[in-house]
Amino acid sequence: MTYVKDGASLERSKTDDPMVPDLYEVKSLLRELDDTFTLTVSLPGQMEQFRFSPGQFNMLYKFGVGEVPISISGDPGATGELVHTIRNVGPVTDAMSYLRPGDMIGVRGPYGSSWPVEAAVGKDVVIVAGGIGLAPLRPAILHCLNHRDQYGDLVLYYGARSPSEMLYEREIERWRRRGLHVEETVDHAEPSWTGHVGVVTHLIDRGDFHPDKTLAFVCGPEIMMRYAVQALTDSKVPDTQIYVSMERNMKCALGFCGRCQYGPVFICRDGPVFPYQKIAPYMKTREI
């Protein structure tokens, strides 16, 4: 509990304000689903310096409307642009859904922890995604596919409410061809659907991977993540090898605003990606 009263350490330049965004230009807005779109932005001349790890997020600001935390959905190996898949759930994301090429948005980031793709080298990687939860996992999938020979079995279990709500549908086919084993399931089927029906956690015991040498990455609604962790441990994946991505209200992404506290952790700084063991007690506590 000390700070040096006479020291120079407290005198920092005001120009380093981490709350001030950089201005990025919108390159494209691709409508993915009824309520979901993918925004590609770029900062000409400076994008080469922007490096992120799979699972990290940015704070995106729409002029005069507000700022929201959005996971980065792009390829971590590709520079030149920033890709965010965004679900329209509030005023800011709604305003962003009307952006057009040439418009500007504010970007701060990247922030937070990442999926342990390096620690997974030499192992199987099992990805369990629910709905929009696939968006923060896309960079991890792309990283693993870009380095396909470094990994064992790569498996994606993806669940959506209905076939028309499946994200990245065409791209998933490309992922299949590059060596990703994909099983998809929906809560509610349509006549043309020939795949699995039911919750995504039911796919986990199919035996597509080697539990003891597997790292599992899970992202989706909290209830789905709880059951996915249960199914993974039932399939003998040690819970030390399970990672989850959490979401809470965030206003600053710096650890200052306090809003993303989840038990003792700040989701913005300590997360959003956590080893399951670290937050297991809080996942079991209502309204924590």
Next chain:
Amino acid sequence: MSEALSDAKAKSPKYALNRAMLGELIELLSKEGHQLIGPQREDGTIVLNPITSLEDLPVGLEDEQDSGRYRLKSIAPDDARADSLFQTTVGPQSWRRYLFPPRQTLWKARRNGAGWEIDADAEATPKYAFIGVRSCDLTAIAVQARVYDNGDYTDPGFTARLGAAFIIAVNCTRAADTCFCASMDAGPAAREGYDIALTELAAPGGEVWFVAEVGSRRGADLLEAVGAGPAGAELVAAGEAAVAATARAMTRSIPADAAALLQRNPEHPHWADIAARCLGCANCTMVCPTCFCSTMEDVTSLDGQEAARLRHWDSCFSLDYSYIHGGPVRRDVKSRCRQWMTHKLSSWHEQFGTSGCTGCGRCITWCPVGIDITEEIAAFAKYQTTEIREEA
């Protein structure tokens, strides 16, 4: 404190100064461009206002505080303390009001073709001199300094304002009934983070003297400049005795194992008991000197050409605080009470290596229904349950 440090401290000279010298000292600070901020009587309480001289301080006043109760009263004329300046303890405001103002403009922007230009340096850093910072509040400033300079990121406003501030601390020679800094190891004597620390003593004749400890080179220079001489052993001993007596006078406390106690009791039935009384009004978080939560507000001009981002204090007691798409996470007042109290006394240790409570007692005094954090933690200690309910 390490042995070497305490040894050095014991050897550092202490000064004696009277009220006139202190008046001169703050005048010098003012001439150096510091804006003087000090305790002042307003609306029946003591608030922290810009002041111009010692006359603005609550001369001859003392406070009575209890759960849900605050009163100011005059010290009797025949009491030796009748001319004292610092006999009121802490009021509803704390110094975070100046270091991290309740409402700040982060930046402004003006449209410029397809994009916009950001003006980030909207306000110059004010150069404050804080007069009369209590040890609990010095501790709170240090606690907040860890929040706003967390190793990864620094809030430039807070750190610049703190860096520019001259701090005159006051060791408490009187405790309010709500004070429990001693049990939080946060007072009543100031330990660090000040330029000058004063102990106020009233001689039987009524003349007020101060023993001054030096925390910085500038503090020493100013004391020399106003002619403060070395404090005699008798005066120093009297000051130390008065501060020690203050510590002994405190009746409230927080048990040393509070952090572990709350960590293992997120489902304790006592949370419902607190929630049955709590109004969810957020007063406790507004008066707390360490609470740091904030929210953002985005505004635009009517023609849409200008925008600004404002940051203002927020509270974990508001429903909006935990809102994510779909609704608030902490719907029940019970879970908001748990968030506040567990954060203060338990998870703060994991986050910042200190308690989030300094024992200032403000949350007790300013709770409209008189919820007392020291009583509540005692209830957890009394009715302990180690059973953690698993929820599906």
